[in-house]
Amino acid sequence: MTDEFLTMGLQNDRYLKALRLIDQFESEIEAILIDVGRQMIDEQPDLFGQNPNSRVKTARSPRSGLAFSRVHYSMSGPKSADSNQNLNVHLYWMPPTEYNRTDIDGALRAFGYKIKNTDQSIDDKVAEQTRDGDWPLETSDNPYDSNIVFYQHVSSAAEIESTADTLVSHFSELGDAYAID
Numbered sequence: 001m002t003d004e005f006l007t008m009g010l011q012n013d014r015y016l017k018a019l020r021l022i023d024q025f026e027s028e029i030e031a032i033l034i035d036v037g038r039q040m041i042d043e044q045p046d047l048f049g050q051n052p053n054s055r056v057k058t059a060r061s062p063r064s065g066l067a068f069s070r071v072h073y074s075m076s077g078p079k080s081a082d083s084n085q086n087l088n089v090h091l092y093w094m095p096p097t098e099y100n101r102t103d104i105d106g107a108l109r110a111f112g113y114k115i116k117n118t119d120q121s122i123d124d125k126v127a128e129q130t131r132d133g134d135w136p137l138e139t140s141d142n143p144y145d146s147n148i149v150f151y152q153h154v155s156s157a158a159e160i161e162s163t164a165d166t167l168v169s170h171f172s173e174l175g176d177a178y179a180i181d
Helices: 003-043 120-132 157-178
Strands: 054-059 067-074 086-094 108-116 138-141 148-153
Touching: 003 054, 003 067, 003 086, 003 157, 108 157, 120 138, 120 148, 120 157, 148 157
Parallel strands: none
Antiparallel strands: 054 067, 067 086, 086 108, 108 148, 138 148
8 A cells, every 4th residue: 555545545536526426336236126026015915914024235245256236025915935035136246257257357237136944845946947938047056155146247337227127027027836736
């Protein structure tokens, strides 16, 4: 670190402005994730109880990965297969190698969802239907636990918006696989 670097951080409150920018960015990402999660719940309401519990978390230095923002919704509706299941809508910043993405230069920004604590065979079935259905989503093993992640790499607000629509449609069409017959 140089004196010039420290001086630049102090001048014009640049350090404080950077902190505010980070807080604003994280708040806006969290709002998007909450909105997408609510839309997904509206598509499969029987998987969720009335006003499902939600938990929002953002971390800049998690155990694995680079950073993340996510929201969990408990799946305790009348058709939920397991009361421990959670819908997780997220934006993960990951090393591309974690997702076998050699085409990404820099951090992979995986905007997607997963169903935590679900049966692996159900995840496998939905992943196969995703590939067979020609969805513009990628699938990958989850770096945080044993579930499959359905995601798209995003680089702009427009891509986030487009991917959000795709995630909601995907869950609308294939999410009933997570329900009790």
